[in-house]
Amino acid sequence: MTRYAEVIGDPIAQSKSPLLHGFWLDALGIDAEYRRVQVTTAELPAYFASRRADPGWLGCNITKPLKIAALDEVEDRGDVRGSIGAINTAFRGEDGAVIGTNTDAAGFYAPVADLDLAGTPVTVVGSGGAARAVLFALARIGAGPVTLLVRNPLKGAGLLAAFGLKGQALPLTAGTPPAALLVNASTLGMTGEPPLDLDLSPLAEEAVVYDLVYAPLETGLLAAARARGLDTVDGLEMLVGQAAVAFELFFGQAPPRERDDELRDLLTS
Template sequence: MDDSAASKVVEGRTRPGAQVPLAGVMGWPVAHSRSPVLHGHWLQRHGVAGHYVPLAVRPEHLAQVLHALPRAGFVGVNVTIPHKEAVLALADVVTDRAALIGAANTLTFRPDGTIHADNTDGHGFIANLMQQAPGWRPASGPAAVIGAGGAARAVVAALLDSGVPELRIANRTRARAERIREDFGARVIVHDWSQLDEMLEGATTVVNSTSMGMKGGPPLDLSLDALSPGALVTDLVYTPLDTDFLRAARARGCATVDGLGMLLHQAAPGFERWFGLRPEVDEALRAAVLG
């Protein structure tokens, strides 16, 4: 949110005459999104006069809807599947990290009419690890990332920025992992999917960035025999919250972090830009979103 709009938020309320800011999450479909509950919790908790709504937008209507939203009082939106890549071509300003990742999840509509596109998924990923595993040290050893989709690109960027000395990655379609190595540099080492088990040997951070293990989907089938008990293991899947992958890692003595916190932390920068204050990610928020 711009400074003038943010200044209208005083002690959690908007001054008389100020336009109530609107924000939302845009996707197709979008009914499953937990973002309205998440942002709604913050709005209510802080007494902010604002609204956050789901916006079901077909791909063929994306450009038309996106350019109409600021005129309808929207100050920004989150973007989810299938629009995260397409919005880059529609934005006026794209952050370096969103360009490198190749996707945006947070759009801010500026007072001059321009659309600012950013990707806060990497921020959410790192903030979640720091909060749930405060002893985690990214520079302590190699990281291993399973999967090479859009979420993986955000995770790879964040891990490299955090100082991991080596990043191993494997994907069912090797070409996608090779593309990540081309885009992110020599610290990225690509492994064949058949080498998935061996890729874990010596890794101090292990990430499942695929949807495997999600409720109703195929399992993440791999052996953890090579996994060090001192590794930190995290799964971006959060339905179920405690996946088979995390339970198996804990059985080996590993510290584990679930994926819900990434969703919560990635939302905070957008809320601050749109509504003028930085919200907290705490147990009350987790309970609200899970409930």
């Protein structure tokens, strides 16, 4: 019986997750596979029904546009629906049940854990599943006020309220307010998507710009931030961080994070 995990989404060809998990599986000598499968929202129920019946299936990572819809297909034992409101991982529990969780919040926070963000202004772009994980993490560390730049400010205001964050929701055209941290949690700037064109001049010299997009790795936003001399965090940081938590849920072993530099070279080659 082949043991395997997967990443699902629509589209999915751009995902680096198979390369990442495959590196860790080889490094640890684990006899298992990690696959890429395109799944639409309409196909989600059938996907989970088939995998639930397959004893070799260990779980899956979940990417756009499935992070919210997938909640209906799993057991939500950690009340992810009531906290983050979206999942990015489903795994088979010891009792055989398929359980949903979210590793994005931990993956997002790890690269900025040394920043003192409590009580400091943060700007977040986006209102989807990734943005929900970012807002959850920001609420947990007491960051704020938070400015949410979104296509639908009414929806954005609802998100801020849901996470108990003080701040404001503005349209993308409103411009970038002063902030200690600017996070792009949208798909803008991703290959095949419109660019994210923001004026970074209001940001202080010590501000950090964090783009969750990793395809391409050097986004227009990060290039503009580096041109201003700002510190940056690219999307591979969160990708690897959230994947490490999921890997242990799938395969029962922690990945060899001491080989992160080697992994990063592989992912960017």
